[in-house]
Amino acid sequence: MTNTAAMLGEYPGSIALDRTLLARVIEEALVCFQTCTACADACLGEGNVAGLTTCIRTCLDCATICAATVEVLSRHTGYDADVTRAQLQACIAACKAAGDECEHHAQMHQHCRICADTCRSCEQACRDLLAAMS
Amino acid sequence: MTNTAAMLGEYPGSIALDRTLLARVIEEALVCFQTCTACADACLGEGNVAGLTTCIRTCLDCATICAATVEVLSRHTGYDADVTRAQLQACIAACKAAGDECEHHAQMHQHCRICADTCRSCEQACRDLLAAMS
Amino acid sequence: MTNTAAMLGEYPGSIALDRTLLARVIEEALVCFQTCTACADACLGEGNVAGLTTCIRTCLDCATICAATVEVLSRHTGYDADVTRAQLQACIAACKAAGDECEHHAQMHQHCRICADTCRSCEQACRDLLAAMS
Amino acid sequence: MTNTAAMLGEYPGSIALDRTLLARVIEEALVCFQTCTACADACLGEGNVAGLTTCIRTCLDCATICAATVEVLSRHTGYDADVTRAQLQACIAACKAAGDECEHHAQMHQHCRICADTCRSCEQACRDLLAAMS
Numbered sequence: 001m002t003n004t005a006a007m008l009g010e011y012p013g014s015i016a017l018d019r020t021l022l023a024r025v026i027e028e029a030l031v032c033f034q035t036c037t038a039c040a041d042a043c044l045g046e047g048n049v050a051g052l053t054t055c056i057r058t059c060l061d062c063a064t065i066c067a068a069t070v071e072v073l074s075r076h077t078g079y080d081a082d083v084t085r086a087q088l089q090a091c092i093a094a095c096k097a098a099g100d101e102c103e104h105h106a107q108m109h110q111h112c113r114i115c116a117d118t119c120r121s122c123e124q125a126c127r128d129l130l131a132a133m134s
Numbered sequence: 135m136t137n138t139a140a141m142l143g144e145y146p147g148s149i150a151l152d153r154t155l156l157a158r159v160i161e162e163a164l165v166c167f168q169t170c171t172a173c174a175d176a177c178l179g180e181g182n183v184a185g186l187t188t189c190i191r192t193c194l195d196c197a198t199i200c201a202a203t204v205e206v207l208s209r210h211t212g213y214d215a216d217v218t219r220a221q222l223q224a225c226i227a228a229c230k231a232a233g234d235e236c237e238h239h240a241q242m243h244q245h246c247r248i249c250a251d252t253c254r255s256c257e258q259a260c261r262d263l264l265a266a267m268s
Numbered sequence: 269m270t271n272t273a274a275m276l277g278e279y280p281g282s283i284a285l286d287r288t289l290l291a292r293v294i295e296e297a298l299v300c301f302q303t304c305t306a307c308a309d310a311c312l313g314e315g316n317v318a319g320l321t322t323c324i325r326t327c328l329d330c331a332t333i334c335a336a337t338v339e340v341l342s343r344h345t346g347y348d349a350d351v352t353r354a355q356l357q358a359c360i361a362a363c364k365a366a367g368d369e370c371e372h373h374a375q376m377h378q379h380c381r382i383c384a385d386t387c388r389s390c391e392q393a394c395r396d397l398l399a400a401m402s
Numbered sequence: 403m404t405n406t407a408a409m410l411g412e413y414p415g416s417i418a419l420d421r422t423l424l425a426r427v428i429e430e431a432l433v434c435f436q437t438c439t440a441c442a443d444a445c446l447g448e449g450n451v452a453g454l455t456t457c458i459r460t461c462l463d464c465a466t467i468c469a470a471t472v473e474v475l476s477r478h479t480g481y482d483a484d485v486t487r488a489q490l491q492a493c494i495a496a497c498k499a500a501g502d503e504c505e506h507h508a509q510m511h512q513h514c515r516i517c518a519d520t521c522r523s524c525e526q527a528c529r530d531l532l533a534a535m536s
Contacts, residue, residue, distance in 0.1 A: 002165050003248055007172035010245040013179045030168055031136050034160060034204055038141035041209040044321050045147045053312050054480030060328070061474050061485055067201055068470040068492075070168055072463050075175040078456030078503070083463055086488075086495035090470075093488035101480070111144040114137055178455050187446050188346030194462070195340050195351055202336040202358075206329050212322030212369070217329055220354075220361035224336075227354035235346070270433050271516055275440035278513040281447045294436065299404050302432055302472055306409035309477040313415045335469055338436055343443040379412040382405055 002027055007074075016079045021129040028122040029069040029091065036063035036098055039115035046109065055101045055112065062098035062119060065090050069126070085133060088126045095123035136161055141208075150213045155263040162256040163203040163225065170197035170232055173249035180243065189235045189246065196232035196253060199224050203260070219267060222260045229257035270295055275342075284347045289397040296390040297337040297359065304331035304366055307383035314377065323369045323380065330366035330387060333358050337394070353401060356394045363391035404429055409476075418481045423531040430524040431471040431493065438465035438500055441517035448511065457503045457514065464500035464521060467492050471528070487535060490528045497525035 004026045008019050015022070040059035043052040069091040072083065099119030105112040138157045142149065149156070174193035177186040203225040206217065233253030240247035272294045276287050283290070308327035311320040337359045340351065367387030374381035406428045410421050417424070442461035445454040471493040474485065501521030507514035 003169045003172070003252060006248055007169060007176065007245055010243070010248065011172075011176050011179060012181075026168065030164055033201075034164055034208055035137045035141060037205050037208040038137070038145075041211050041325065042141065042145050044324060045145060045211040047146075049321060050317050053317060056312060056324075057309065057477055057480035058482065058485075061477065061482075063205070064470050064473045065485075065489065067167075068466050071171050071197070071466045074168055074171040075459055075463065077175050077179040078459035080460060080463075080495075080499045082495045083460075083467075083492075083499050086492040087467065090485075090488040090492040093482075093484045097482045097485050109144070111141060114140055114144065118137060175459065178458060183455060184451050187451060190446060190458075191343055191346035191443065192348060192351075195343065195348075198336050198339045199351075199355065202332050205332045209325055209329065212325035214326060214329075214361075214365045216361045217326075217333075217358075217365050220358040221333065224351075224354040224358040227348075227350045231348045231351050271437045271440070271520060274516055275437060275444065275513055278511070278516065279440075279444050279447060280449075298432055298436055301469075302428065302476055303405045303409060305473050305476040306405070306413075309479050310409065310413050312479040313413060315414075331473075335435075339439050339465075342436055342439040345443050345447040377412070379409055382408055382412065386405060 002030065011076050013076060015076050016081070017129065018132050021132050022073060024125045025129050026070055026073050028125040029066040029073070032095065032118050032122040033063050033066040033070060035115050035118040036060070036066065039102065039111050042109070042111040052105065055105055058098040058101045059115065062094040065094040066122065081133065085130065088130045091126045092123050095119040095126065099123060136164065145210050147210060149210050150215070151263065152266050155266050156207060158259045159263050160204055160207050162259040163200040163207070166229065166252050166256040167197050167200040167204060169249050169252045170194070170200065173236065173245050176243070176245040186239065189239055192232040192235045193249065196228040199228040200256065215267065219264065222264045225260045226257050229253040229260065233257060270298065279344055281344060283344050284349070285397065286400050289400050290341060292393045293397050294338055294341050296393040297334040297341070300363065300386050300390040301331050301334040301338060303383050303386045304328070304334065307370065307379050310377070310379040320373065323373055326366040326369045327383065330362040333362040334390065349401065353398065356398045360391050360394045363387040363394065367391060404432065413478050415478060417478050418483070419531065420534050423534050424475060426527045427531050428472055428475050430527040431468040431475070434497065434520050434524040435465050435468040435472060437517050437520045438462070438468065441504065441513050444511070444513040454507065457507055460500040460503045461517065464496040467496040468524065483535065487532065490532045493528045494525050497521040497528065501525060
């Protein structure tokens, strides 16, 4: 459905990262950006919103950072390994925080269950690419 | 692959928009955000970059505006039809500009062909939702 | 404090818009992006958060759209008047919605008072530039 | 001109970070977001754009990451030190890369001179806050 792999295939220069692991990070971060945005809003619409404020905040941060990850990882011109590495680490921290927090509400709210799973999956994709860079 | 429809299904309140058309806008804008980011970078990596500067700029704007569309359209709490309508119109203008510009380079660069098609498709999804709102 | 006017002065090509009005939009949108982000978070930290959910949402949308406005208006290469105009209209709608909503809470929460004033000011800057484009 | 300090003063809960250092990071990142966006576009408008592609890319990444820093650092509800720390480190890496690259073109292009100084200043503000967190 996405064009991630096709666009990587059309990049005119060389790409410094493993394309399979890279494509997975971009796609996971893209989905996590939308899912965390929607989960923060769903939490805001719940009757027990006062008990979900930490969840809303960690989801907003995770959405912001995942969108930044999509942008940084989709660029290959003038590649800088330090920026890529630091952005992956920020994404790992944000996905871990949101995944842990959504986990606490997963039995009560199905949107938190979906969001927790998505954050875990995005975190793992970032860890795998980071490990392959070392 | 995305969670768009599942997350719409878990929103605790009512949603003011047609869910099928809405889910399509969110998914198209998500893909268009990534594709335009990648196309701007691929253009930057081409030998004839000097002939692609307008294409780079319209793709960057389209990526920015599509990401904003994903966020605004993924929120339903405190819905405001005027903001939704104006954001859809901004997205239509950005997708039209990037689609037209990428079209000019589609025979020479396959990334521009993919990007042009994606922009057209996102533009149409926005037009369809906007029409259904009136 | 910002570099907006200095950077406009160093742009190598011609700029299609009135530089004074343009600089004002960029600076207002920059401040409004930060202020709305902070106001949404301050509302989230209030004891009466359940009464502020619409305010949080309109502030989040306004922050998103103001950041996009900063980006689109800071670019002059490959200028497209239709995209600029549509982005200004989206920014006007978002600032009006957030300004109106924060206004309702301005007597109770000083952050909403500051945010309402900032949104009004950004909205007016966008209207002035849009009027000068016609 | 900005509301950063005033909004920090109105946050209803406690703030885990030194307010002076925090306000400086937010303001520097805000200015750096706009300056890097404008510098990437000015480079795109230069006759020697083919020699500036790495500069354009590092400026785009720095703009993206600085905007994310503004958002993450402007939120205090549900504070997570790990996310804050990782985002500051990503911002340091992005500002260092863009500062170094713009430095190379500072004698030829005044926009790169301004941008290099802004990136250095933002990088230092992030380093100071990070040091105070340890």
